[in-house]
Amino acid sequence: MTTGEIIDGKAFAAEVRARVAEGVAAFRAKAARAPGLAVVLVGEDPASAVYVRSKGKATREAGMESFAHRLPAEASQDDLIALVERLNTDGAVDGILVQLPLPKQIDERAVIAAIAPDKDVDGFHPENAGRLASGLDGFVPCTPLGCLMMLKDRLGDLSGLDAVVIGRSNIVGKPMAQLLLGESCTVTIAHSRTRNLPAVIGRADIIVAAVGRPQMIKGDWIKPGATVIDVGINRVPAEEEGKTRLVGDVDFAGALPHVAAITPVPGGVGPMTIAVLLRNTLVAAHRHAGLPFEVEGL
Numbered sequence: 528m529t530t531g532e533i534i535d536g537k538a539f540a541a542e543v544r545a546r547v548a549e550g551v552a553a554f555r556a557k558a559a560r561a562p563g564l565a566v567v568l569v570g571e572d573p574a575s576a577v578y579v580r581s582k583g584k585a586t587r588e589a590g591m592e593s594f595a596h597r598l599p600a601e602a603s604q605d606d607l608i609a610l611v612e613r614l615n616t617d618g619a620v621d622g623i624l625v626q627l628p629l630p631k632q633i634d635e636r637a638v639i640a641a642i643a644p645d646k647d648v649d650g651f652h653p654e655n656a657g658r659l660a661s662g663l664d665g666f667v668p669c670t671p672l673g674c675l676m677m678l679k680d681r682l683g684d685l686s687g688l689d690a691v692v693i694g695r696s697n698i699v700g701k702p703m704a705q706l707l708l709g710e711s712c713t714v715t716i717a718h719s720r721t722r723n724l725p726a727v728i729g730r731a732d733i734i735v736a737a738v739g740r741p742q743m744i745k746g747d748w749i750k751p752g753a754t755v756i757d758v759g760i761n762r763v764p765a766e767e768e769g770k771t772r773l774v775g776d777v778d779f780a781g782a783l784p785h786v787a788a789i790t791p792v793p794g795g796v797g798p799m800t801i802a803v804l805l806r807n808t809l810v811a812a813h814r815h816a817g818l819p820f821e822v823e824g825l
């Protein structure tokens with residue numbers, strides 16, 4: 528039985544981060560300052576705290592300034608928006624990231640809308656979503672942009688390929704579909720109400736799974752030779768009593784004999800998200816400094 532290739536997202540992300548670091552050094556020489564990323568964490572959610580710490584570390588490793596802001600779990604929406612507004616006008620801050628999810632008393636949409644679109648390095652602001660949909664320059668959400676970079680690195684020109692995106696969230700599914708459309712793929716978005724998902728998936732040359740259901744996409748649904756990007760991160764019980772492990776939305780072992788290539792979980796899409804966040808922050812810094820963004824391979 529043949530086996531597909533496993534895409535090493537960690538290695539690819541390391542390459543992207545190295546290119547960002549080179550771009551940061553060149554930027555510092557020209558602009559006489561470092562790009563800056565502010566990360567805001569509200570409350571004590573342990574998973575969010577881990578993400579925020581690793582974003583801060585990666586930012587500093589790339590040679591950028593990292594500004595961490597913490598608000599208590601009971602902070603009001605007004606408190607958070609006041610902080611965002613201060614960061615909007617802070618000349619040392621090129622990018623603002625508010626870690627989601629936010630506590631119940633805060634409306635995420637109102638907070639995202641308060642971020643200056645030119646500092647919205649997560650690409651969640653409606654202006655940036657509209658820019659992506661209209662084919663204009665703007666910030667694109669990090670996870671789907673990372674997926675596209677991996678697909679183009681592997682497949683080159685995507686034009687004319689059949690792509691199926693499973694999931695329609697604003698963070699992954701919808702922007703992913705827009706990006707693939709921008710590359711002239713024939714794009715289908717599947718979601719919780721899609722009928723006969725195996726048949727929809729079976730026509731795809733490119734499959735991007737962003738659902739959040741462990742191993743729901745089976746190997747024998749996949750057209751032989753398709754390329755699969757598995758965005759899902761799901762925690763399931765491990766063989767060893769009391770332990771857990773991470774799996775994707777695709778049945779990895781079942782898919783491997785059918786695919787040309789597939790991203791593993793962990794070690795696939797995950798590492799790309801932070802790498803693209805750094806890339807977006809570097810882009811923002813160039814725009815703020817009035818410099819053209821010409822970093823090779825980014």
Ligand code: NAD
Pocket residue numbers: 670693694695696697698699700717718719720721724737738739740758759760761796797798800
């Ligand atoms: P979400 O819950 O907002 O969206 C899930 C989507 O899946 C929905 O649009 C829904 O319609 C669709 N869906 C649900 N059940 C379905 C079914 N049976 N068949 C087809 N579609 C179905 O989730 P999200 O924020 O887009 O995240 C999706 C997954 O990706 C999660 O596992 C999340 O942890 C992961 N994720 C990973 C990264 C990363 O850096 N690797 C980043 C963001 C999200």
